[in-house]
Amino acid sequence: MEKMETKRAKKFNTVSFLVLCIAVPVIVIGGAWIFKDRQYAWITLCVAVLACVPFFLLFEKKEADGRVLVTVAVMCALSVAGRVLFAPVPGFKPVTAMVIITAMYFGSEAGFVTGAFSALVSNFYFGQGPWTPFQMFVWGLIGFVSGLCGSWLKKNRVFLTVFGIISGVVFSLVMDIWTVLWADGIFNVTRYAAAVISSVQFIIIYAVSNVVFLFFPGKQIGRMLERIKTKYMG
Protein backbone atom coordinates (compact mmCIF):
# COMPACT_ATOMS: atom_id res chain seq x y z
CA MET A 1 0.00 0.00 0.00
CA GLU A 2 2.71 2.40 1.04
CA LYS A 3 4.82 1.43 -1.96
CA MET A 4 1.93 2.18 -4.26
CA GLU A 5 1.56 5.59 -2.67
CA THR A 6 5.22 6.45 -3.21
CA LYS A 7 5.06 5.19 -6.79
CA ARG A 8 2.05 7.36 -7.45
CA ALA A 9 3.75 10.27 -5.75
CA LYS A 10 6.79 9.77 -7.99
CA LYS A 11 4.66 9.68 -11.10
CA PHE A 12 2.88 12.80 -9.90
CA ASN A 13 6.23 14.51 -9.37
CA THR A 14 7.47 13.72 -12.90
CA VAL A 15 4.24 14.88 -14.45
CA SER A 16 4.18 18.10 -12.50
CA PHE A 17 7.84 18.70 -13.35
CA LEU A 18 7.12 18.31 -17.08
CA VAL A 19 4.08 20.53 -16.81
CA LEU A 20 6.14 23.18 -15.07
CA CYS A 21 8.93 22.98 -17.67
CA ILE A 22 6.60 23.30 -20.65
CA ALA A 23 3.53 25.16 -19.43
CA VAL A 24 5.28 27.90 -17.50
CA PRO A 25 7.41 29.29 -20.36
CA VAL A 26 4.47 28.96 -22.76
CA ILE A 27 2.19 30.92 -20.43
CA VAL A 28 4.75 33.62 -19.61
CA ILE A 29 6.02 34.19 -23.15
CA GLY A 30 2.63 33.67 -24.78
CA GLY A 31 1.08 36.12 -22.37
CA ALA A 32 3.76 38.71 -23.06
CA TRP A 33 3.12 38.28 -26.80
CA ILE A 34 -0.67 38.48 -26.55
CA PHE A 35 -0.93 41.26 -23.95
CA LYS A 36 1.38 43.53 -25.93
CA ASP A 37 1.01 46.85 -24.15
CA ARG A 38 0.68 45.24 -20.70
CA GLN A 39 3.57 42.84 -21.03
CA TYR A 40 5.62 44.32 -18.18
CA ALA A 41 2.73 44.06 -15.74
CA TRP A 42 2.02 40.53 -16.95
CA ILE A 43 5.61 39.35 -16.56
CA THR A 44 5.91 40.96 -13.12
CA LEU A 45 2.77 39.15 -11.96
CA CYS A 46 4.10 35.85 -13.34
CA VAL A 47 7.41 36.39 -11.57
CA ALA A 48 5.67 37.12 -8.25
CA VAL A 49 3.62 33.93 -8.52
CA LEU A 50 6.46 31.73 -9.75
CA ALA A 51 8.94 33.06 -7.21
CA CYS A 52 6.74 31.74 -4.41
CA VAL A 53 6.84 28.18 -5.77
CA PRO A 54 10.40 27.14 -4.75
CA PHE A 55 9.91 28.46 -1.21
CA PHE A 56 6.66 26.58 -0.82
CA LEU A 57 8.21 23.38 -2.15
CA LEU A 58 11.12 23.80 0.27
CA PHE A 59 8.69 23.99 3.19
CA GLU A 60 6.67 21.08 1.85
CA LYS A 61 9.80 18.90 1.63
CA LYS A 62 11.41 19.97 4.87
CA GLU A 63 8.82 20.27 7.62
CA ALA A 64 7.83 16.87 8.91
CA ASP A 65 6.87 17.87 12.44
CA GLY A 66 3.16 18.47 12.88
CA ARG A 67 3.94 20.85 15.73
CA VAL A 68 5.78 23.27 13.46
CA LEU A 69 2.85 23.21 11.03
CA VAL A 70 0.36 24.06 13.77
CA THR A 71 2.62 26.80 15.14
CA VAL A 72 2.95 28.40 11.72
CA ALA A 73 -0.84 28.26 11.30
CA VAL A 74 -1.30 29.88 14.72
CA MET A 75 1.13 32.70 13.92
CA CYS A 76 -0.60 33.39 10.57
CA ALA A 77 -4.01 33.44 12.19
CA LEU A 78 -2.78 35.67 15.02
CA SER A 79 -1.40 38.24 12.63
CA VAL A 80 -4.63 38.25 10.61
CA ALA A 81 -6.90 38.39 13.66
CA GLY A 82 -4.55 41.05 15.02
CA ARG A 83 -5.46 43.31 12.12
CA VAL A 84 -9.00 43.30 13.50
CA LEU A 85 -7.90 43.73 17.11
CA PHE A 86 -5.74 46.73 16.28
CA ALA A 87 -8.43 48.40 14.18
CA PRO A 88 -9.15 51.03 16.91
CA VAL A 89 -5.43 51.95 16.91
CA PRO A 90 -5.06 53.41 13.41
CA GLY A 91 -2.10 52.39 11.27
CA PHE A 92 -1.03 49.66 13.61
CA LYS A 93 -0.79 46.31 11.86
CA PRO A 94 1.05 43.42 13.47
CA VAL A 95 1.56 41.29 10.33
CA THR A 96 5.13 42.19 9.36
CA ALA A 97 6.37 42.02 12.94
CA MET A 98 4.71 38.65 13.55
CA VAL A 99 6.29 37.27 10.36
CA ILE A 100 9.73 38.47 11.47
CA ILE A 101 9.32 36.96 14.96
CA THR A 102 8.18 33.58 13.61
CA ALA A 103 11.07 33.49 11.16
CA MET A 104 13.58 34.38 13.88
CA TYR A 105 12.64 31.35 15.93
CA PHE A 106 11.46 28.80 13.37
CA GLY A 107 13.75 29.42 10.41
CA SER A 108 13.42 30.91 6.97
CA GLU A 109 11.10 28.35 5.35
CA ALA A 110 8.55 28.68 8.13
CA GLY A 111 9.02 32.46 7.91
CA PHE A 112 8.23 32.52 4.21
CA VAL A 113 5.10 30.43 4.67
CA THR A 114 3.93 32.56 7.62
CA GLY A 115 4.33 35.72 5.54
CA ALA A 116 2.74 34.40 2.39
CA PHE A 117 -0.17 32.76 4.16
CA SER A 118 -0.84 35.77 6.36
CA ALA A 119 -1.37 37.72 3.14
CA LEU A 120 -3.52 35.00 1.58
CA VAL A 121 -5.67 34.43 4.69
CA SER A 122 -6.12 38.12 5.44
CA ASN A 123 -7.29 38.64 1.86
CA PHE A 124 -9.99 36.01 2.40
CA TYR A 125 -11.36 38.62 4.83
CA PHE A 126 -10.32 41.93 3.29
CA GLY A 127 -10.76 40.93 -0.38
CA GLN A 128 -8.62 39.00 -2.85
CA GLY A 129 -7.28 40.88 -5.82
CA PRO A 130 -4.36 41.24 -8.19
CA TRP A 131 -2.35 42.45 -5.20
CA THR A 132 -2.56 39.07 -3.44
CA PRO A 133 0.46 37.42 -5.17
CA PHE A 134 2.60 40.49 -4.51
CA GLN A 135 1.65 40.71 -0.85
CA MET A 136 2.32 37.00 -0.53
CA PHE A 137 5.70 37.25 -2.13
CA VAL A 138 6.88 40.39 -0.32
CA TRP A 139 5.74 39.29 3.14
CA GLY A 140 7.11 35.81 2.43
CA LEU A 141 10.44 37.24 1.41
CA ILE A 142 10.61 39.43 4.52
CA GLY A 143 10.06 36.24 6.53
CA PHE A 144 12.68 34.33 4.58
CA VAL A 145 15.33 37.03 4.99
CA SER A 146 14.65 37.50 8.69
CA GLY A 147 14.96 33.74 9.10
CA LEU A 148 18.38 33.88 7.45
CA CYS A 149 19.60 36.60 9.83
CA GLY A 150 17.67 35.19 12.79
CA SER A 151 20.59 34.90 15.18
CA TRP A 152 21.74 38.50 14.52
CA LEU A 153 18.20 39.79 14.93
CA LYS A 154 17.94 38.10 18.31
CA LYS A 155 21.27 39.45 19.54
CA ASN A 156 21.46 42.96 18.14
CA ARG A 157 18.71 45.43 19.07
CA VAL A 158 19.89 48.11 16.64
CA PHE A 159 19.85 45.64 13.78
CA LEU A 160 16.33 44.55 14.75
CA THR A 161 15.13 48.18 14.76
CA VAL A 162 16.65 48.90 11.36
CA PHE A 163 15.26 45.66 9.97
CA GLY A 164 11.76 46.47 11.24
CA ILE A 165 11.85 49.93 9.66
CA ILE A 166 13.24 48.72 6.34
CA SER A 167 10.77 45.87 5.98
CA GLY A 168 7.85 48.20 6.67
CA VAL A 169 9.04 50.70 4.07
CA VAL A 170 9.96 48.07 1.47
CA PHE A 171 6.55 46.48 1.75
CA SER A 172 4.77 49.72 0.91
CA LEU A 173 7.18 50.71 -1.86
CA VAL A 174 6.99 47.37 -3.67
CA MET A 175 3.20 47.25 -3.61
CA ASP A 176 2.99 50.57 -5.48
CA ILE A 177 5.36 49.46 -8.26
CA TRP A 178 2.90 46.99 -9.67
CA THR A 179 -0.04 49.36 -9.44
CA VAL A 180 1.87 51.82 -11.62
CA LEU A 181 3.05 49.17 -14.10
CA TRP A 182 -0.48 47.91 -14.52
CA ALA A 183 -2.16 51.31 -14.79
CA ASP A 184 0.23 52.72 -17.39
CA GLY A 185 1.83 49.73 -19.08
CA ILE A 186 5.21 51.28 -18.42
CA PHE A 187 6.87 52.55 -15.27
CA ASN A 188 5.40 56.05 -14.99
CA VAL A 189 7.63 57.89 -12.52
CA THR A 190 5.13 60.70 -11.87
CA ARG A 191 2.38 58.29 -10.93
CA TYR A 192 4.75 56.27 -8.74
CA ALA A 193 5.96 59.41 -6.95
CA ALA A 194 2.37 60.54 -6.42
CA ALA A 195 1.42 57.15 -5.04
CA VAL A 196 4.37 57.10 -2.66
CA ILE A 197 3.93 60.69 -1.49
CA SER A 198 0.22 60.22 -0.85
CA SER A 199 0.98 57.20 1.34
CA VAL A 200 4.02 58.61 3.12
CA GLN A 201 2.25 59.02 6.48
CA PHE A 202 1.05 55.43 6.38
CA ILE A 203 4.54 54.22 5.54
CA ILE A 204 5.95 56.07 8.55
CA ILE A 205 3.27 54.83 10.96
CA TYR A 206 3.75 51.36 9.57
CA ALA A 207 7.52 51.37 10.07
CA VAL A 208 7.24 52.78 13.59
CA SER A 209 4.54 50.32 14.57
CA ASN A 210 6.72 47.47 13.33
CA VAL A 211 9.49 48.50 15.68
CA VAL A 212 7.15 49.05 18.63
CA PHE A 213 5.63 45.67 18.05
CA LEU A 214 8.96 43.90 17.62
CA PHE A 215 10.13 45.17 20.99
CA PHE A 216 7.12 45.08 23.31
CA PRO A 217 4.97 42.02 22.68
CA GLY A 218 7.66 40.76 20.30
CA LYS A 219 10.05 39.96 23.09
CA GLN A 220 7.39 38.12 25.06
CA ILE A 221 6.20 36.21 22.00
CA GLY A 222 9.82 35.29 21.28
CA ARG A 223 10.12 33.85 24.78
CA MET A 224 6.92 31.86 24.28
CA LEU A 225 8.18 30.41 21.00
CA GLU A 226 11.53 29.59 22.59
CA ARG A 227 9.75 27.84 25.43
CA ILE A 228 7.58 25.80 23.11
CA LYS A 229 10.63 24.79 21.14
CA THR A 230 12.54 23.56 24.17
CA LYS A 231 9.55 21.94 25.84
CA TYR A 232 7.90 20.18 22.90
CA MET A 233 10.33 20.04 20.02
CA GLY A 234 13.64 19.39 21.71
Add this chain to the structure above:
Amino acid sequence: MKAFSGYHPLTLLIYFLSVLMTAMFLWNPVIQLEALLGAGLFAAMLQNGKETAGDILFYIPLFIMAALANPLFSHNGVTILFFMNGNPVTAEAFIYGIALAVTLIAVLLWCKCYSIIMSSDKFIYLFGRAIPKLSLVLSMALRFVPLFKRRFHKVRKAQRAMGMYSSKSYTDRLKGTLLTFSAVTSWSLENAMETSASMKARGYGLAGRSNFSIFRFAPHDFLLLAFNVLLMLGTLMGAAFGELEFYYYPQISGSSLSVPGLLAYVCFGVLTLLPFIIELKEKILWKYFISKI
Protein backbone atom coordinates in the same frame (compact mmCIF):
# COMPACT_ATOMS: atom_id res chain seq x y z
CA MET B 1 -26.75 27.34 -2.94
CA LYS B 2 -25.77 29.24 -6.03
CA ALA B 3 -25.95 27.40 -9.33
CA PHE B 4 -22.50 28.45 -10.48
CA SER B 5 -20.79 27.34 -7.29
CA GLY B 6 -22.10 23.81 -7.89
CA TYR B 7 -19.46 23.31 -10.56
CA HIS B 8 -16.21 21.48 -9.89
CA PRO B 9 -13.49 23.66 -8.27
CA LEU B 10 -11.07 23.03 -11.13
CA THR B 11 -13.57 24.27 -13.70
CA LEU B 12 -14.32 27.30 -11.56
CA LEU B 13 -10.66 28.15 -10.98
CA ILE B 14 -9.87 27.98 -14.69
CA TYR B 15 -12.92 30.07 -15.49
CA PHE B 16 -12.04 32.82 -13.03
CA LEU B 17 -8.37 32.83 -14.02
CA SER B 18 -9.16 33.19 -17.71
CA VAL B 19 -11.66 35.99 -17.22
CA LEU B 20 -9.49 37.84 -14.70
CA MET B 21 -6.32 37.63 -16.81
CA THR B 22 -8.11 38.87 -19.91
CA ALA B 23 -9.88 41.66 -18.07
CA MET B 24 -6.66 42.75 -16.40
CA PHE B 25 -4.24 42.64 -19.28
CA LEU B 26 -6.17 43.06 -22.51
CA TRP B 27 -6.67 46.81 -22.72
CA ASN B 28 -9.31 47.19 -25.36
CA PRO B 29 -12.40 49.29 -24.63
CA VAL B 30 -14.89 46.68 -25.84
CA ILE B 31 -13.25 43.91 -23.82
CA GLN B 32 -13.08 46.16 -20.76
CA LEU B 33 -16.75 47.08 -20.98
CA GLU B 34 -17.71 43.43 -21.50
CA ALA B 35 -15.73 42.46 -18.42
CA LEU B 36 -17.46 45.15 -16.36
CA LEU B 37 -20.91 44.20 -17.63
CA GLY B 38 -20.41 40.48 -16.96
CA ALA B 39 -19.00 41.11 -13.49
CA GLY B 40 -21.74 43.56 -12.58
CA LEU B 41 -24.55 41.22 -13.66
CA PHE B 42 -22.92 38.24 -11.93
CA ALA B 43 -22.35 40.16 -8.70
CA ALA B 44 -25.93 41.40 -8.75
CA MET B 45 -27.10 37.79 -9.07
CA LEU B 46 -24.95 36.62 -6.15
CA GLN B 47 -25.99 39.37 -3.76
CA ASN B 48 -29.26 40.73 -2.49
CA GLY B 49 -30.55 44.17 -3.43
CA LYS B 50 -29.16 45.90 -0.35
CA GLU B 51 -25.63 44.62 -0.92
CA THR B 52 -25.79 45.58 -4.58
CA ALA B 53 -26.90 49.10 -3.67
CA GLY B 54 -24.03 49.33 -1.20
CA ASP B 55 -21.61 48.21 -3.91
CA ILE B 56 -22.88 50.84 -6.33
CA LEU B 57 -22.47 53.55 -3.70
CA PHE B 58 -18.91 52.35 -3.11
CA TYR B 59 -17.84 51.95 -6.72
CA ILE B 60 -19.20 55.18 -8.20
CA PRO B 61 -16.93 57.51 -6.17
CA LEU B 62 -14.04 55.15 -6.86
CA PHE B 63 -14.82 55.34 -10.56
CA ILE B 64 -14.91 59.13 -10.53
CA MET B 65 -11.70 59.36 -8.51
CA ALA B 66 -9.76 56.95 -10.74
CA ALA B 67 -11.03 58.64 -13.89
CA LEU B 68 -10.25 62.18 -12.74
CA ALA B 69 -6.85 61.36 -11.24
CA ASN B 70 -5.32 60.22 -14.51
CA PRO B 71 -5.18 63.59 -16.34
CA LEU B 72 -3.24 64.94 -13.33
CA PHE B 73 -0.44 62.40 -13.78
CA SER B 74 -0.43 62.03 -17.50
CA HIS B 75 0.01 64.91 -19.92
CA ASN B 76 0.29 62.82 -23.08
CA GLY B 77 -2.17 63.23 -25.88
CA VAL B 78 -2.68 65.74 -28.65
CA THR B 79 -6.12 67.18 -27.85
CA ILE B 80 -5.45 69.81 -25.20
CA LEU B 81 -8.57 70.80 -23.30
CA PHE B 82 -7.07 73.42 -20.95
CA PHE B 83 -3.98 74.18 -18.90
CA MET B 84 -3.72 73.61 -15.18
CA ASN B 85 -0.70 75.00 -13.31
CA GLY B 86 1.05 75.24 -16.66
CA ASN B 87 0.45 71.57 -17.47
CA PRO B 88 -1.81 70.56 -20.33
CA VAL B 89 -4.91 68.51 -19.51
CA THR B 90 -5.72 66.40 -22.55
CA ALA B 91 -8.86 64.64 -23.73
CA GLU B 92 -6.84 61.45 -24.31
CA ALA B 93 -5.62 61.35 -20.72
CA PHE B 94 -9.18 61.87 -19.55
CA ILE B 95 -10.52 59.02 -21.68
CA TYR B 96 -7.65 56.80 -20.59
CA GLY B 97 -8.63 57.55 -16.99
CA ILE B 98 -12.16 56.35 -17.70
CA ALA B 99 -10.81 53.16 -19.28
CA LEU B 100 -8.56 52.64 -16.26
CA ALA B 101 -11.50 53.09 -13.89
CA VAL B 102 -13.67 50.65 -15.86
CA THR B 103 -10.96 47.99 -15.78
CA LEU B 104 -10.21 48.57 -12.11
CA ILE B 105 -13.83 48.12 -11.09
CA ALA B 106 -14.31 45.14 -13.40
CA VAL B 107 -11.29 43.41 -11.81
CA LEU B 108 -12.45 44.24 -8.28
CA LEU B 109 -15.94 42.92 -9.03
CA TRP B 110 -14.61 39.70 -10.57
CA CYS B 111 -12.41 39.20 -7.50
CA LYS B 112 -15.47 39.70 -5.32
CA CYS B 113 -17.42 37.07 -7.26
CA TYR B 114 -14.41 34.78 -6.99
CA SER B 115 -14.38 35.17 -3.21
CA ILE B 116 -18.09 34.36 -2.99
CA ILE B 117 -17.93 31.32 -5.28
CA MET B 118 -14.51 29.81 -4.51
CA SER B 119 -14.87 29.14 -0.81
CA SER B 120 -11.72 28.11 1.03
CA ASP B 121 -12.66 24.41 1.15
CA LYS B 122 -12.69 24.36 -2.68
CA PHE B 123 -9.29 26.00 -2.74
CA ILE B 124 -7.93 23.43 -0.29
CA TYR B 125 -9.56 20.58 -2.19
CA LEU B 126 -7.68 21.65 -5.33
CA PHE B 127 -4.27 21.94 -3.73
CA GLY B 128 -4.54 19.42 -0.90
CA ARG B 129 -3.08 16.58 -2.95
CA ALA B 130 -0.16 18.44 -4.45
CA ILE B 131 0.86 20.33 -1.29
CA PRO B 132 -0.66 18.49 1.69
CA LYS B 133 1.30 20.22 4.45
CA LEU B 134 0.79 23.72 3.12
CA SER B 135 -2.91 23.21 2.62
CA LEU B 136 -3.16 21.85 6.15
CA VAL B 137 -1.49 25.01 7.44
CA LEU B 138 -3.83 27.12 5.33
CA SER B 139 -6.99 25.37 6.46
CA MET B 140 -5.93 25.55 10.11
CA ALA B 141 -5.06 29.24 9.83
CA LEU B 142 -8.46 29.92 8.26
CA ARG B 143 -10.16 28.13 11.11
CA PHE B 144 -8.06 29.85 13.79
CA VAL B 145 -8.87 33.41 12.69
CA PRO B 146 -12.48 33.47 13.98
CA LEU B 147 -11.46 31.48 17.06
CA PHE B 148 -8.74 33.98 17.97
CA LYS B 149 -11.07 36.89 17.38
CA ARG B 150 -13.39 35.43 19.99
CA ARG B 151 -10.46 34.94 22.36
CA PHE B 152 -9.42 38.57 21.89
CA HIS B 153 -12.89 39.67 22.90
CA LYS B 154 -12.88 37.44 25.97
CA VAL B 155 -9.51 38.72 27.20
CA ARG B 156 -10.50 42.29 26.41
CA LYS B 157 -13.72 41.97 28.40
CA ALA B 158 -11.89 40.47 31.36
CA GLN B 159 -9.40 43.36 31.31
CA ARG B 160 -12.16 45.93 31.11
CA ALA B 161 -13.98 44.31 33.98
CA MET B 162 -10.84 44.68 36.08
CA GLY B 163 -10.74 48.34 35.11
CA MET B 164 -7.49 48.11 33.16
CA TYR B 165 -6.75 50.35 30.20
CA SER B 166 -10.21 51.85 30.10
CA SER B 167 -9.20 55.47 29.34
CA LYS B 168 -9.47 56.76 25.80
CA SER B 169 -5.88 57.99 25.36
CA TYR B 170 -3.83 56.60 22.49
CA THR B 171 -1.06 55.13 24.63
CA ASP B 172 -3.52 53.48 26.97
CA ARG B 173 -5.46 51.93 24.13
CA LEU B 174 -2.21 50.76 22.53
CA LYS B 175 -0.87 49.28 25.78
CA GLY B 176 -4.12 47.45 26.46
CA THR B 177 -4.30 46.04 22.96
CA LEU B 178 -0.69 44.89 23.02
CA LEU B 179 -1.27 43.16 26.35
CA THR B 180 -4.40 41.44 25.02
CA PHE B 181 -2.47 40.36 21.97
CA SER B 182 0.31 38.69 23.89
CA ALA B 183 -2.12 37.06 26.30
CA VAL B 184 -4.02 35.50 23.41
CA THR B 185 -0.75 34.50 21.76
CA SER B 186 0.44 32.50 24.75
CA TRP B 187 -2.98 30.94 25.22
CA SER B 188 -3.16 29.94 21.54
CA LEU B 189 0.38 28.62 21.26
CA GLU B 190 -0.10 26.38 24.29
CA ASN B 191 -3.38 25.22 22.78
CA ALA B 192 -1.67 24.52 19.45
CA MET B 193 0.65 22.04 21.09
CA GLU B 194 -2.35 20.12 22.37
CA THR B 195 -3.88 20.24 18.89
CA SER B 196 -0.77 18.79 17.33
CA ALA B 197 -0.50 16.05 19.95
CA SER B 198 -4.11 15.15 19.23
CA MET B 199 -3.40 15.19 15.50
CA LYS B 200 -0.52 12.81 15.97
CA ALA B 201 -2.64 10.49 18.11
CA ARG B 202 -5.29 10.38 15.39
CA GLY B 203 -2.80 9.44 12.71
CA TYR B 204 -1.93 12.67 10.95
CA GLY B 205 0.65 12.12 8.22
CA LEU B 206 -0.48 8.59 7.35
CA ALA B 207 -1.65 7.78 3.84
CA GLY B 208 -5.27 7.95 2.80
CA ARG B 209 -6.26 11.37 4.04
CA SER B 210 -9.66 12.42 2.75
CA ASN B 211 -11.21 15.82 2.10
CA PHE B 212 -13.87 17.73 3.99
CA SER B 213 -15.87 18.34 0.82
CA ILE B 214 -16.00 15.87 -2.01
CA PHE B 215 -16.42 17.13 -5.55
CA ARG B 216 -17.01 14.95 -8.57
CA PHE B 217 -16.03 16.01 -12.04
CA ALA B 218 -19.41 15.66 -13.76
CA PRO B 219 -20.28 15.96 -17.47
CA HIS B 220 -21.54 19.52 -17.03
CA ASP B 221 -18.12 20.47 -15.63
CA PHE B 222 -16.45 19.10 -18.71
CA LEU B 223 -18.91 20.97 -20.89
CA LEU B 224 -18.25 24.30 -19.17
CA LEU B 225 -14.50 23.71 -19.24
CA ALA B 226 -14.49 22.90 -22.96
CA PHE B 227 -16.67 25.91 -23.70
CA ASN B 228 -14.39 28.08 -21.62
CA VAL B 229 -11.26 26.91 -23.44
CA LEU B 230 -12.85 27.45 -26.87
CA LEU B 231 -14.06 30.95 -26.04
CA MET B 232 -10.68 31.88 -24.56
CA LEU B 233 -8.95 30.62 -27.71
CA GLY B 234 -11.26 32.79 -29.78
CA THR B 235 -10.50 35.82 -27.64
CA LEU B 236 -6.74 35.31 -27.48
CA MET B 237 -6.50 34.60 -31.23
CA GLY B 238 -7.97 38.01 -31.90
CA ALA B 239 -5.47 39.58 -29.52
CA ALA B 240 -2.53 37.61 -30.91
CA PHE B 241 -3.28 38.71 -34.47
CA GLY B 242 -3.19 42.30 -33.24
CA GLU B 243 -6.85 42.89 -34.10
CA LEU B 244 -7.63 44.18 -30.61
CA GLU B 245 -4.87 46.75 -30.47
CA PHE B 246 -6.06 50.08 -29.24
CA TYR B 247 -4.02 53.18 -28.44
CA TYR B 248 -5.05 56.04 -26.21
CA TYR B 249 -1.85 58.04 -26.69
CA PRO B 250 -0.85 60.21 -28.46
CA GLN B 251 -4.18 60.03 -30.23
CA ILE B 252 -7.03 57.59 -29.77
CA SER B 253 -6.70 55.03 -32.51
CA GLY B 254 -7.53 51.37 -32.89
CA SER B 255 -7.24 48.70 -35.53
CA SER B 256 -10.31 48.67 -37.75
CA LEU B 257 -12.94 46.02 -37.08
CA SER B 258 -12.13 42.70 -38.72
CA VAL B 259 -13.50 39.17 -38.58
CA PRO B 260 -11.02 37.86 -35.94
CA GLY B 261 -11.53 41.02 -33.90
CA LEU B 262 -15.30 40.69 -33.98
CA LEU B 263 -15.00 37.00 -33.13
CA ALA B 264 -12.87 37.88 -30.11
CA TYR B 265 -15.44 40.40 -28.88
CA VAL B 266 -18.26 37.91 -29.24
CA CYS B 267 -16.28 35.12 -27.56
CA PHE B 268 -15.29 37.21 -24.57
CA GLY B 269 -18.79 38.66 -24.30
CA VAL B 270 -20.29 35.18 -24.10
CA LEU B 271 -17.59 34.05 -21.67
CA THR B 272 -18.23 36.88 -19.23
CA LEU B 273 -21.99 36.41 -19.41
CA LEU B 274 -21.85 32.64 -18.78
CA PRO B 275 -22.17 32.74 -14.96
CA PHE B 276 -25.01 35.25 -15.20
CA ILE B 277 -26.83 33.02 -17.68
CA ILE B 278 -26.30 29.95 -15.51
CA GLU B 279 -27.59 31.74 -12.40
CA LEU B 280 -30.52 33.19 -14.32
CA LYS B 281 -31.50 29.81 -15.71
CA GLU B 282 -31.44 28.37 -12.20
CA LYS B 283 -33.58 31.20 -10.86
CA ILE B 284 -36.15 30.81 -13.66
CA LEU B 285 -36.28 27.05 -13.13
CA TRP B 286 -36.80 27.59 -9.41
CA LYS B 287 -39.66 30.03 -9.99
CA TYR B 288 -41.24 27.81 -12.59
CA PHE B 289 -41.23 24.78 -10.32
CA ILE B 290 -42.72 26.71 -7.44
CA SER B 291 -45.60 28.04 -9.47
CA LYS B 292 -46.43 24.54 -10.63
CA ILE B 293 -46.95 23.11 -7.18
